[in-house]
Amino acid sequence: MEKNYITLIISPLIALILVLVLTPFFRRIAFKINFVDKPNYRKSHFTAIPLIGGFMVFLCATIALTISKIVEPDFQQISPLIIGSFILLVMGIIDDKVNLKASIKLIIQLGVAVFVYLSGIKIESLFGILGINEIPEIFKFILTVIIITGTVNAFNLSDGIDGLAGGLAIIGFTSFSIIALVHQQYLFASLFLTIIGALIGFLKYNLSKKHKIFMGDAGSLFLGYILVVSGIMLIQESTNTPDITRTLSTVIGVLILPVIDSIRVYRKRIQKGFSPFRADKTHLHHLLIGLKLEHKKATLVIVVTAITLLLLSIFAGEYFSNTATIILLLFLFSIISRFLSMNNEINEWRKKIHELENDNRS
Amino acid sequence: MKGKKKIAIIGSVGVPATYGGFETLTEHLVDNLADQYDITVYCSGKKYPKEKRLNTYKGAKLKYIPLDANGFQSIAYDAISIFHAVFRSDVLLILGVAGSWMLPFVKYFTKKKIIISIDGVEWKRDKWNRVVQWYLFWAEKIAVKYSHIDISDNESIQDYTAMRYGSLSRIIEYGADHTLKVVPTEEDKIEFPFLSKPYAFKVCRIEPENNVHEVLEAFMELPDHILVMVGNWNNSEFGKFFREKCKDYENIILLDPIYDQRKLDAIRGNAHIYIHGHSAGGTNPSLVEAMYLGLPIMAFNVSYNRKTTEEKALYFRNQFDLIDLVQETSKETLKEVGLQMDEIAKRRYTWKTIAIKYSALFEEVMDMKKKGNINSNTKDLDEKTLLEMNIAHLKHQKNFYDHKK
Numbered sequence: 209m210e211k212n213y214i215t216l217i218i219s220p221l222i223a224l225i226l227v228l229v230l231t232p233f234f235r236r237i238a239f240k241i242n243f244v245d246k247p248n249y250r251k252s253h254f255t256a257i258p259l260i261g262g263f264m265v266f267l268c269a270t271i272a273l274t275i276s277k278i279v280e281p282d283f284q285q286i287s288p289l290i291i292g293s294f295i296l297l298v299m300g301i302i303d304d305k306v307n308l309k310a311s312i313k314l315i316i317q318l319g320v321a322v323f324v325y326l327s328g329i330k331i332e333s334l335f336g337i338l339g340i341n342e343i344p345e346i347f348k349f350i351l352t353v354i355i356i357t358g359t360v361n362a363f364n365l366s367d368g369i370d371g372l373a374g375g376l377a378i379i380g381f382t383s384f385s386i387i388a389l390v391h392q393q394y395l396f397a398s399l400f401l402t403i404i405g406a407l408i409g410f411l412k413y414n415l416s417k418k419h420k421i422f423m424g425d426a427g428s429l430f431l432g433y434i435l436v437v438s439g440i441m442l443i444q445e446s447t448n449t450p451d452i453t454r455t456l457s458t459v460i461g462v463l464i465l466p467v468i469d470s471i472r473v474y475r476k477r478i479q480k481g482f483s484p485f486r487a488d489k490t491h492l493h494h495l496l497i498g499l500k501l502e503h504k505k506a507t508l509v510i511v512v513t514a515i516t517l518l519l520l521s522i523f524a525g526e527y528f529s530n531t532a533t534i535i536l537l538l539f540l541f542s543i544i545s546r547f548l549s550m551n552n553e554i555n556e557w558r559k560k561i562h563e564l565e566n567d568n569r570s
Numbered sequence: 571m572k573g574k575k576k577i578a579i580i581g582s583v584g585v586p587a588t589y590g591g592f593e594t595l596t597e598h599l600v601d602n603l604a605d606q607y608d609i610t611v612y613c614s615g616k617k618y619p620k621e622k623r624l625n626t627y628k629g630a631k632l633k634y635i636p637l638d639a640n641g642f643q644s645i646a647y648d649a650i651s652i653f654h655a656v657f658r659s660d661v662l663l664i665l666g667v668a669g670s671w672m673l674p675f676v677k678y679f680t681k682k683k684i685i686i687s688i689d690g691v692e693w694k695r696d697k698w699n700r701v702v703q704w705y706l707f708w709a710e711k712i713a714v715k716y717s718h719i720d721i722s723d724n725e726s727i728q729d730y731t732a733m734r735y736g737s738l739s740r741i742i743e744y745g746a747d748h749t750l751k752v753v754p755t756e757e758d759k760i761e762f763p764f765l766s767k768p769y770a771f772k773v774c775r776i777e778p779e780n781n782v783h784e785v786l787e788a789f790m791e792l793p794d795h796i797l798v799m800v801g802n803w804n805n806s807e808f809g810k811f812f813r814e815k816c817k818d819y820e821n822i823i824l825l826d827p828i829y830d831q832r833k834l835d836a837i838r839g840n841a842h843i844y845i846h847g848h849s850a851g852g853t854n855p856s857l858v859e860a861m862y863l864g865l866p867i868m869a870f871n872v873s874y875n876r877k878t879t880e881e882k883a884l885y886f887r888n889q890f891d892l893i894d895l896v897q898e899t900s901k902e903t904l905k906e907v908g909l910q911m912d913e914i915a916k917r918r919y920t921w922k923t924i925a926i927k928y929s930a931l932f933e934e935v936m937d938m939k940k941k942g943n944i945n946s947n948t949k950d951l952d953e954k955t956l957l958e959m960n961i962a963h964l965k966h967q968k969n970f971y972d973h974k975k
Contacts, residue, residue: 547704554693554707557734561691561851564726564733565872 216398219276220405226268227409234260235421243305245422257420259304261374261413262427265406266297272402285395288327289437292320293430296360300426310485314357320433321356325349329440332447335456337530356436359463362470363432364425368493369503373423374411375511377431378404380462383518384435387442387455396438403434415504436463457525457533461518464534465492465510468541495548498555513544574608577932578655581648581665581687583639584613585627591744591855592665592689595924598745599663602925604629607932610659612651614639644668645705656680661932665689667706670713677716683935686713687721687742690852690874691730696779711735718938719931723853726873729971730851736943740931743853743878745921746862752836762837764823769796770868770896771841773834773856774848776801776809781847781870786812786822788889788896793821795896797845798837800825839863843896843904846875853878858919864912866904868895882910944969 238244238258245257270290283290299316302308324330330352334340343351367373381400388396413421423431439459446455469492474484496506517537524533579596587593596611603609611627615636624632633654637647648669655662656676664670664686676682692698693706714720714735722728722739731739759765770789774780782801789797803809803824816822828834838844844865848854849872857878860867869875871885884899884907886892917923948956948964956962 550704550707551700554703557707558694560733561694561730564729565849565851565874567873 215276216394216401219272219398220401222275223268223272223402223405224409226271227264227406228412230268231260231264231409231413231421232419234258234264235419238421243301245304245424253420257422259422259424259426261410261421261423262297262300262430263424264421265403265410265423265427266293266430268409269402269406272405273399276398286399288324288329289399289434289441292324292437293433295320296429296433297426300424300429304424304426317357317360317429318353321353324356324437324440325352329437329444331355331440332444335452335530337534339531352440355440356433358470359436359467360429360432362463362466363435364428365470365473365491366466366493367423367425367428368491369497369507370420371411371415371504371507372493372510373428373431374407374414375507376466376514377435378407378411379511379514379518380435380439381407383458383462384438384442387446387451387458391442391445391451393445396442400438403431407431432466439463453525453530454522456530457521458518460525460534460537461521464521464537465514465517465541468538469545472542472545490549490552492545492548495545495552498548498552517541574606575661575932575936576608576610576659577603577661577663578651578659579609579611579630579663579665580651580655581639581644581669582611582613583617584632584634585611585630592687594748594855595665595744598748598921599925599928600628600630602921603929606929610655612655614647616643645671648672652676656682661685661935663687663928663932664713664717667692667709667713670709670716673712673716683938684717685719685721685931685935686717687723688713688727688731688739690723690727690850692851695850697777718935718941721931724851724874725877727852732944732969732971736945738942738944740927742924742927742931743919744855744858745924746855746858746915746919747921749859749862750832750835750839751863752832752839754836754840758833758836764796764798765837765840767796768842769798769823770843770845771798771800771838771865772845772847773800773838776803776806776812778808779848779850781849782808782812784870784886784889785845785847785892786816788892789822790816790819791889791893792896793819796821796823798823798825798841800828800834800837802827835863838865841865843868845892846870848875850874858915861911862915862919864908864915866899866907867911868892879911880914882914883907 235258238260243259245259247254247256295316299308299313303313330348332348334343363373366376381404385397385400385404388400410421410423413419414423439462442455443452443459446452473490476490477484477486477488492510493506496509497503501509517540520540521533521537524536528536579599582592582596585593585597585600587597600609600611609630610633611630612633612635615634616638618634623634626632635647635650637643637650639647644666645668648664648666649672652662652664652669652672659682661683662676662685664684666689667686670686673684676684688710693703693710698706714731714737720731720737720739721742722731723741723743725741728739728741731737754765772785774782776782785797785799789795799822801809803813803826813824816824828837838860844860844867846854846857846860846867846869848857849870852874857867857869857875861879867879867883869879869883869885871887875883876885884895886895946964946967949967951965953962953965956965
């Protein structure tokens with residue numbers, strides 16, 4: 209397949225150009241049909257912003273892949289990826305427009321995860337984590353469904369400030385592309401690279417002031433989905449090869465930051481007696497803004513943290529057991545987030561005390 | 571009769587007191603309570619050189635810890651004192667939260683009773699950098715959680731601890747009756763010529779937190795009124811900047827710190843107006859002392875100062891308020907305010923009263939097993955169940971700090 213080398217470059221380029229060219233046009237439509245995010249008390253923007261990012265990335269990546277004739281011959285192999293992400297995209301678009309109930313969203317996500325499992329994409333082993341390797345089929349099912357749903361949600365929640373979800377997705381897809389290229393899985397590599405191309409185009413608008421667009425739930429859901437499902441596929445492909453450890457630690461390194469952050473947030477909310485899905489301002493990016501960082505700097509800090517965790521994961525994976533690596537990552541993350549949480553708590557109390565001090569009615 | 575209860579006083583620099591609020595407090599607790607209790611005071615070996623050390627002082631035993639009682643070393647200073655006191659005392663009275671990380675161990679492994687004075691909202695103060703603020707914020711939490719009784723020095727601090735921890739802090743302020751009412755001599759008048767005229771007076775650390783700039787800028791607009799301000803002007807750029815800026819104003823007199831207590835009391839005791847610009851959390855000993863001297867007080871308008879003065883002083887929020895106050899307050903009003911301050915101080919801020927409050931806590935804490943919480947247990951019940959039983963109001967309890975909102 210000599211054509212692959214060319215398509216590896218051409219397809220991403222087409223996707224990039226398409227996003228850059230088509231976005232202004234779709235922005236105008238979005239304003240007309242009111243497909244925008246309006247400011248409210250939890251949001252940090254003051255004007256309505258089109259929510260077309262996810263749609264643009266999906267549309268342009270699909271067109272690019274079709275034009276470069278990557279998909280057609282091997283459609284079978286990646287059909288679960290494309291079908292699942294299409295379902296989540298549509299669900300996300302509807303949610304962005306009319307706000308679906310959390311329970312309905314969860315059921316759809318679970319359904320998609322079950323579909324993935326049924327198409328043979330699953331977690332087949334614990335790879336020595338906690339000393340466990342082989343697991344019975346029922347656990348494969350449960351684990352696969354939980355990890356897919358959990359990661360998709362986590363990624364969805366990480367989309368809070370400019371450039372963050374896009375940046376995290378680019379890091380993930382870049383690492384996955386490298387694994388795919390090393391394993392000579394050109395189909396995967398060109399898929400990931402094409403999404404990266406589209407994401408770069410998206411980021412140009414997402415980070416701009418005048419022509420800003422958001423990814424929307426649509427974007428974060430489907431990108432999270434592709435990340436976690438292709439992560440599982442890469443692990444499956446590397447099973448029983450010497451590369452399994454490296455693949456595994458890369459996939460863990462890519463997904464761990466949004467996942468443990470959302471677990472932390474859920475745990476905090478449940479601890480306080482609220483629903484885990486109650487919206488608040490306690491995600492990592494909120495905590496960083498509490499340090500009085502500008503949004504772009506906060507994004508940069510999280511992206512750098514994500515890269516550090518990723519490299520650490522790969523590095524530790526080489527030398528320690530998988531269990532030790534995960535414990536190390538969790539430990540690091542909990543220290544960072546604990547300090548940041550305390551910082552936020554301080555800001556909160558500072559405000560309350562200020563009110564107390566200046567309260568004249570007694 | 572069983573022996574006297576053994577009390578350890580931890581966290582001050584030590585006695586005989588030559589330093590700040592905690593030391594003066596310790597000195598007067600010893601003065602008033604040494605007959606009743608077997609008191610041990612932990613002192614800083616750094617501040618009391620070997621030849622000046624005493625074994626006992628006014629009936630209290632002294633122990634020296636070779637560390638500084640303030641700054642970073644206080645974390646270890648307090649902790650070592652606590653560790654030592656656990657083996658010798660029944661009640662640990664801890665002043666300040668720096669060593670509170672030891673308290674969980676004390677609470678879990680011993681039966682010793684812990685009373686801690688959290689001393690204002692220390693973590694919020696501008697003078698600390700972020701890391702220190704983080705530490706103090708955490709230390710305060712541990713202190714309240716693992717003590718048997720915590721003490722606030724101001725009603726507003728009590729509101730704060732109730733809101734944040736659900737703890738019912740006991741309010742104990744400071745005494746002021748060690749302050750001397752001095753009539754200036756002829757020599758004083760030669761050294762400080764302004765003593766023969768009416769003047770406004772302020773003494774504080776020269777920090778933005780004490781609203782030095784607001785007060786100075788007000789008097790720059792008031793050339794007919796004399797302001798005397800005592801403070802460490804040369805310690806910071808902030809101080810030097812204002813000293814330079816005020817050179818051209820004849821009505822503003824900036825003095826370096828005065829360590830001669832009699833001289834300082836002569837100047838502040840005879841002021842026409844006392845200006846109190848402190849905004850940091852808690853009851854400030856210097857305000858209480860000025861009240862005891864019966865001075866007409868113009869205080870910065872924060873809840874701490876209002877509570878300390880029972881809302882009966884004059885208050886300003888900025889330089890413009892202060893200008894109005896100085897220009898428009900009549901002599902009669904000033905006199906009236908001075909008398910009211912005097913009345914409050916005599917009623918609340920004498921060391922005898924303060925010492926009695928402490929001794930009441932020493933008695934109370936001996937029988938305490940578990941620290942109470944101001945929130946009733948019904949607050950934790952499931953709201954739906956309560957609603958079904960038509961008692962959902964139990965979920966939303968009103969606390970004493972709520973009426974102020």
